[in-house]
Amino acid sequence: MHACLNVDEILRLTACELIASGGQKTAVALACCCKSFEDPVLDALWGTQDRLTPLLKSLPGDVWDEDERTVSAPTIHIFSFLNHFVPKSLKRLPTILEWARFQKYARRMRNLTEHNALGVLSSEVFSFLQVGTINKPLFPNLRSLRLCSTAGQFIPFIPLFLSPRTTAINIGFKQPDLPKAVVASVVATLPVLCPNLEQIILHSLPRDPTITAGISRMLLAINRNTLRHVAVDSLLTEEACKVIHELSNLRELAAVIERDTPLSLAALPNLTCLTIAYCDHGCDWLRMFQGATLEKLESVNFYSESEQIGDFLGAFERVALAASIQNTLSGFSLYTSCSWNPRYASLLQFTHLKELVVEFSCIGGCSSSVDDNIIITLARAMPKLEVLQLGDTPCRRISTGVTTKGFVALAQTCPNLTTLCIHFQVVSLSAPPATAGTTSNTESTAPRRDCALESLAVGKIPVPEESVLMVALTLARIFPRIDCIEHIDKNWEKVMDAISLSREIVNYSSKRSPLA
Numbered sequence: 001m002h003a004c005l006n007v008d009e010i011l012r013l014t015a016c017e018l019i020a021s022g023g024q025k026t027a028v029a030l031a032c033c034c035k036s037f038e039d040p041v042l043d044a045l046w047g048t049q050d051r052l053t054p055l056l057k058s059l060p061g062d063v064w065d066e067d068e069r070t071v072s073a074p075t076i077h078i079f080s081f082l083n084h085f086v087p088k089s090l091k092r093l094p095t096i097l098e099w100a101r102f103q104k105y106a107r108r109m110r111n112l113t114e115h116n117a118l119g120v121l122s123s124e125v126f127s128f129l130q131v132g133t134i135n136k137p138l139f140p141n142l143r144s145l146r147l148c149s150t151a152g153q154f155i156p157f158i159p160l161f162l163s164p165r166t167t168a169i170n171i172g173f174k175q176p177d178l179p180k181a182v183v184a185s186v187v188a189t190l191p192v193l194c195p196n197l198e199q200i201i202l203h204s205l206p207r208d209p210t211i212t213a214g215i216s217r218m219l220l221a222i223n224r225n226t227l228r229h230v231a232v233d234s235l236l237t238e239e240a241c242k243v244i245h246e247l248s249n250l251r252e253l254a255a256v257i258e259r260d261t262p263l264s265l266a267a268l269p270n271l272t273c274l275t276i277a278y279c280d281h282g283c284d285w286l287r288m289f290q291g292a293t294l295e296k297l298e299s300v301n302f303y304s305e306s307e308q309i310g311d312f313l314g315a316f317e318r319v320a321l322a323a324s325i326q327n328t329l330s331g332f333s334l335y336t337s338c339s340w341n342p343r344y345a346s347l348l349q350f351t352h353l354k355e356l357v358v359e360f361s362c363i364g365g366c367s368s369s370v371d372d373n374i375i376i377t378l379a380r381a382m383p384k385l386e387v388l389q390l391g392d393t394p395c396r397r398i399s400t401g402v403t404t405k406g407f408v409a410l411a412q413t414c415p416n417l418t419t420l421c422i423h424f425q426v427v428s429l430s431a432p433p434a435t436a437g438t439t440s441n442t443e444s445t446a447p448r449r450d451c452a453l454e455s456l457a458v459g460k461i462p463v464p465e466e467s468v469l470m471v472a473l474t475l476a477r478i479f480p481r482i483d484c485i486e487h488i489d490k491n492w493e494k495v496m497d498a499i500s501l502s503r504e505i506v507n508y509s510s511k512r513s514p515l516a
Contacts, residue, residue: 011036011037011040012040012043012044014037014040015027015030015031015037015040015041015043015044016044018030018041018044019041019044019045024045027041027044027045028041028045042104042105042108043108045108046105046108046109047108047109047110047111048109048110048111048112049109049111049112049113050113050115051113051114051115052112052114052121053121055102055105055106055109056121056125058101058102058105059094059098059101059102060094060098062091062092063090063091063092063094063098064089064090064091089121089122089124089125090124090125090128093128093131093132094132099132102132106138106139106140107139107140107141108141109139109141109142110141110142110143110144111142111143111144111146112139112142112144112145112146112161113146113147113148114146114147114148115148115149116148116149123153123154123157126154126157126160129157129160130157130160133160137162137163137164138160138161139161139162139163140163140165141163141165142161142162142163142165142166143165143166143167143168144166144167144168144169144170145161145162145166145168145169145170145171146170146171147161147170147171147172148172149172149173149174150171150172150173150174151174152174152177152178152179152182155173155178155179155182155183155186156182156186158171158186159186159189159193162190162193162194163193163194164193164194164195164196165196166193166194166197167194167196167197167198167199167226168197168198168199168229169190169194169197169199169200169201169202170199170201171201171202171203172203172204173202173203173204173205173206174204175204175206176206178206180206180208180210180211181210183205183210183211183214184210184211184213184214184215184217185214187202187211187214187215187217187218188214188217188218188221190218190222191218191221191222191223192221195223196223196226197222197223197226197227198226198227198228198229199227199228199229200218200222200227200229200230200231200232201229201231201232201254202215202231202232202233202234203231203232203233204233205232205233205234207234207235207279211234212234212235212236212237213237215232215234215236215240216236216237216239216240219236219240219243219244220239220240220243222243224243224246224247224249225249226249227247227249227250228249228250228251228252229250229251229252229253230244230247230250230252230253230254230255231252231253231254231275232254232255232256233254233256233277234256235256235258235279236255236256244268245264245267245268246267247268248267248268248269248270249270250268250270250271251270251271251272251273252271252272252273252274252275253268253271253273253274253275254274254275254276254277254301255275255276255277256276256277256279257276257277257278257279257288258278258279264288264290264291264292265288265289265292265294268292268294269293269294269295269296270296271294271296271297272296272297272298272299273297273298273299273300273301273331274297274299274300274301275300275301275302275303276288276300276301276302276303277302277303277304277305278302278303278304278305278306279305286315286316286319289319289320289322289323290319290322292323293323293324294323294324294325294328295324295325295328296328297323297325297328297329298328298329298330298331299329299330299331299332299333299355300316300329300331300332300333301331301333301334301335302333302334302335303335303336304334304335304336304337304338305337306336306338307338308338309336309338309340311343311346312334312342313334313342313343313344313346313347313358314343314346316346317346317347317349320349320350321349326349326350326351326352327352328352329350329352329353330352330353330354330355330384331353331354331355331356332347332350332353332355332356332357333355333356333357333358333359334357334358334359335357335359336359336360336361337360337361338360338361339360339361339362339363339364339365339367340360340361340367341367341369342358342360344358344374344377344378344390345377347378347381347382348377348378348381350382351381351382351383351384352382352384353382353384353385354384354385354386354387354416355385355386355387356378356382356385356387356388356389356390357387357388357389358389358390358391359389359391359392360391360392361392362391362392362395362397365397366395366397366398366423367391368390368391368394368398368400368401368422368423369400370390370391370400370401370402370422370423371400371401371402371406372402372403372405372406372409374390375402375406375409375410375422376405376406376409376413379409379410379412379413379414380409380413382414383413383414384414384416385414385416385417386416386417386418386419386452387417387418387419388410388414388417388419388420388421388422389419389420389421389422389457390421390422390423391421391422391423392459393421393457393459393460393486394421394422394423394424394457394458394459394460394461395423395459395460395461396460396461396462398423398424398425398461400423401422401423401424401425402422402423402424402425403424403425403428404428404429404431404474404478405428406424407424407429407478407479408478410451410453411451411453411478411479412451414451415450415451415452416452417451417452417453418452418453418454418455419453419454419455419457420453420455420456420457421456421457421459421486423461424458424461426458426461426462426463426464426467426471427467429467429470429471429474429475430464430467430470430471430474431470431474450480450481451478451479451480451481452481453479453481453482454481454482454483454484455482455483455484455485455486456475456479456482456484456485456486457485457486458485458486458487458489458492459486459487459488460488460489461487461489462489462491463489463491463492463495464491465491468491468494468495468498469498471495472494472495472496472498472499472502473498473502475495475499476499476502476503482499484496
């Protein structure tokens with residue numbers, strides 16, 4: 001064997017490249033033929049798993065309790081029946097050799113995502129796993145754990161997956177009927193089980209004093225020197241809020257604010273992303289910005305559960321300019337379930353925005369006031385835009401809306417725009433492509449270079465059958481790279497088909513020889 005293959009870094013890089021390029025079988029064959037490749041290949045294969053069942057399949061089939069679905073030899077059928085959404089149980093404990101084989105793979109796992117463990121496994125299985133992990137973690141080298149839709153039965157087993165080396169935890173809870181006391185107890189122990197946490201994300205938590213107490217105890221006990229990312233959709237005690245003030249290394253924060261919550265951002269100099277959910281419209285919306293200097297803040301996200309939101313954008317403009325974040329902010333999102341007519345002019349100072357989302361409801365009548373003037377003004381102020389959404393999914397009841405003129409302005413001024421969701425007038429797109437987008441001063445409005453737009457959300461906006469072809473040609477001319485239209489009206493499928501066909505015709509024509 002060549003001397004360079006004695007270098008562990010080269011072996012691991014080779015194994016990772018093979019597996020990343022789809023050569024799993026080649027990598028396994030290489031590991032079977034050469035002992036030096038065994039550990040690098042197994043580490044690459046098992047390092048990241050998106051579910052738990054591949055590891056459980058390393059146990060023999062006769063360990064499992066069979067049901068009526070099993071029609072073949074257990075050792076063969078184990079690979080199929082574990083994929084059925086029927087809770088499976090163990091009928092015996094694994095032997096020492098069988099458990100050693102299981103641990104051989106378990107210790108190599110670094111990142112684990114489990115979407116629905118109890119969908120294919122009974123709680124008894126995790127009880128069996130606990131028996132084998134009394135003195136050491138089940139996954140001793142696990143760095144990142146993500147659990148989705150965690151049901152009540154599974155919550156007591158969460159510590160089974162953690163180790164002192166775990167630095168990132170992301171858990172989503174499945175409501176309703178969560179055992180609140182159990183959730184609070186497990187959450188409070190996370191800093192003890194994982195003393196060097198860098199990221200903690202807990203979402204879909206019920207609003208309950210017991211949960212608040214558990215989350216707050218966790219924050220009081222957490223390692224403040226290592227923590228970089230905190231996201232918990234639960235209220236906090238005053239003591240826990242003070243702890244957040246002292247997290248000087250914090251990069252990302254997501255918190256829930258209600259009346260009299262004493263949260264301040266003044267002592268978070270390294271914060272780059274902030275997400276705030278408001279559950280009480282009576283509080284001062286943006287008081288946490290008062291006196292703060294957030295020189296590194298890049299993204300803000302607001303969620304309002306209030307029925308009244310007022311001039312939120314104007315209030316944000318005032319506090320944001322006072323905090324000097326207009327030159328660093330690249331993302332702004334605001335979500336509210338109420339009908340609203342915002343003043344977009346308050347955002348014109350934020351010229352470096354790449355993502356702008358202002359979502360509000362059209363239930364009970366369309367409240368969108370977006371028109372060409374608003375779109376053109378925003379486009380000129382924010383030429384770096386990549387994502388733009390104003391209002392909820394476009395509705396049928398459009399009192400105003402953007403026309404072809406506004407679309408062309410976006411394509412000209414924001415060439416990096418990839419995603420667009422706004423109310424628009426589909427009738428304006430029915431104009432012949434040769435004249436679409438012309439302005440009153442007769443200046444050519446053809447895009448100076450191809451706009452990057454790929455996704456357009458049209459929602460419930462209907463397109464007449466007779467206008468399908470013209471709408472398709474106009475959109476293809478303004479947004480040459482469009483390949484996805486999010487729609488409800490089926491005629492938009494015909495529009496997308498027509499765009500694809502026109503693109504094929506253009507490509508075919510460009511490949512033909514001039515003499516042909």
